Amino acid sequence: MTTSSEHIEELIAGYVLGNLEPAEAEELEQLLARQPELTDEVERVQTSLGLMAYAPQPVSPPPRVQSAILNEFQAFQSSKQARPSRRPIPLRWSWALAGVAAALALGFGLDSYRLRNQDEGVIAMLQQPNTRLFALRGTGTAVKASGGIVMDLDKQDAVLSVQNLPTLSGSQTYHLWAVVDGEKVICGRFKTTGGKAVEKIPLPPGLYSSVVSGLVVTAEPIAESRSPVGPEVLISVL
Amino acid sequence: MNSDVPGQKQTTPTDQQLFQGLKAGQTSALNALYQRYAPIVYGLALQILKDSQEAEDMTQDIFISLWKNDAYDPNRGALGSYLTTLTRSRSIDKLRARGRKLKFLERWSQITPLDTGPSSLFEQVSLQERAERVREALGQIPENQRQALEMVYFGGVSQVEIAQQCNVPLGTVKSWLRLGLVKLKQQLQSSLGNDK
Numbered sequence: 001m002t003t004s005s006e007h008i009e010e011l012i013a014g015y016v017l018g019n020l021e022p023a024e025a026e027e028l029e030q031l032l033a034r035q036p037e038l039t040d041e042v043e044r045v046q047t048s049l050g051l052m053a054y055a056p057q058p059v060s061p062p063p064r065v066q067s068a069i070l071n072e073f074q075a076f077q078s079s080k081q082a083r084p085s086r087r088p089i090p091l092r093w094s095w096a097l098a099g100v101a102a103a104l105a106l107g108f109g110l111d112s113y114r115l116r117n118q119d120e121g122v123i124a125m126l127q128q129p130n131t132r133l134f135a136l137r138g139t140g141t142a143v144k145a146s147g148g149i150v151m152d153l154d155k156q157d158a159v160l161s162v163q164n165l166p167t168l169s170g171s172q173t174y175h176l177w178a179v180v181d182g183e184k185v186i187c188g189r190f191k192t193t194g195g196k197a198v199e200k201i202p203l204p205p206g207l208y209s210s211v212v213s214g215l216v217v218t219a220e221p222i223a224e225s226r227s228p229v230g231p232e233v234l235i236s237v238l
Numbered sequence: 239m240n241s242d243v244p245g246q247k248q249t250t251p252t253d254q255q256l257f258q259g260l261k262a263g264q265t266s267a268l269n270a271l272y273q274r275y276a277p278i279v280y281g282l283a284l285q286i287l288k289d290s291q292e293a294e295d296m297t298q299d300i301f302i303s304l305w306k307n308d309a310y311d312p313n314r315g316a317l318g319s320y321l322t323t324l325t326r327s328r329s330i331d332k333l334r335a336r337g338r339k340l341k342f343l344e345r346w347s348q349i350t351p352l353d354t355g356p357s358s359l360f361e362q363v364s365l366q367e368r369a370e371r372v373r374e375a376l377g378q379i380p381e382n383q384r385q386a387l388e389m390v391y392f393g394g395v396s397q398v399e400i401a402q403q404c405n406v407p408l409g410t411v412k413s414w415l416r417l418g419l420v421k422l423k424q425q426l427q428s429s430l431g432n433d434k
Binding site: 009010013014016017019044045048049050051052053054055056057058059060061062064065066068069070072073074076077080191223 | 263265268269272276277278280281282284285293294297298301302305306314315319322323325326365368369372373376387388390391392397412413415416417419420422423426427
């Protein structure tokens with residue numbers, strides 16, 4: 001079976017634009033599996049869309065913008081010198097959050113050592129009323145993978161921790177999706193080092209009022225996919 | 239703050255070098271990056287927001303993000319792509335905050351600056367030349383396709399809204415966008431020769 005090159009181009013454009021129908025997404029997924037070299041084309045189309053940002057006429061901002069930026073920069077530099085380490089946190093909290101981080105690590109298979117770097121964020125999140133916790137388990141080619149996510153829907157932040165994910169090649173990128181009304185909605189993207197990742201991910205504003213029924217992580221062939229065509233590697237456990 | 243090698247002709251520092259300088263606290267590196275990119279960032283924010291005060295604030299926020307949040311990782315893509323991608327997505331977010339009701343699934347501002355793709359030959363041509371080539375390429379696209387792309391890219395307008403505004407079926411808008419993007423890619427590719 002051959003597919004015309006025009007049709008493939010349109011499917012790829014639709015993928016980059018995020019306007020593929022489910023059947024088309026499936027068709028493209030199969031095409032990419034058969035012809036992995038098409039990933040390069042996906043990247044080219046994506047780059048082309050991004051280059052539209054250069055179309056508007058450049059306009060020099062008023063001088064006050066530069067002054068304001070410089071002031072911020074200098075203030076940042078002097079605060080860095082005055083305070084070489086990270087922001088101190090009150091002792092009470094550091095004890096409390098070490099406990100929370102440990103509890104999360106046990107309960108959700110998180111990597112507690114690396115999580116400690118995120119603990120300020122986690123503790124703040126756990127104090128919020130609209131916080132959700134999800135455990136993730138591996139699936140497909142990544143059955144050994146596991147992880148967890150703390151989501152604060154009010155602050156629109158999430159901290160994700162995953163481990164044992166397969167290493168991706170080239171521009172392949174892990175994408176986190178929320179399942180809303182049976183549809184997968186993009187939440188964020190991340191890369192792994194040694195199969196692991198601990199990342200703070202800003203959630204899209206639209207999730208605020210949505211009912212999230214689950215989470216899925218897929219390995220997408222490009223850096224910024226808007227509809228999932230890659231295989232699922234992690235799914236949330238209810 | 240170039241560490242000029244004796245005997246070597248002074249060349250314009252690359253984005254990477256300037257970014258390293260900025261991370262090291264060099265004001266001169268920040269100034270040079272500002273001169274290079276502020277007009278692009280501000281012009282893009284102005285195009286989307288249509289409000290000079292908001293565009294000024296946006297420009298400030300975007301530059302501050304370069305040192306404050308460690309949001310930019312040079313290994314993940316070119317600085318120009320990072321700055322423009324972030325400017326666009328934050329400006330579209332701002333538009334939405336003004337009350338534009340965009341259906342979440344059809345939103346286009348999902349381009350987070352995590353990865354801005356590989357740097358291509360395009361990153362090497364001057365910024366001015368890049369802008370000219372993009373404008374030229376857009377000029378070659380049939381009117382309705384180009385307008386649909388621009389509405390989506392600079393206006394954060396959903397496909398459904400475009401269909402309503404233009405009084406055409408949704409399927410037509412989808413194919414305008416796809417064909418327009420295919421054409422844009424072809425034009426940009428031919429303006430770059432056969433490289434990538």
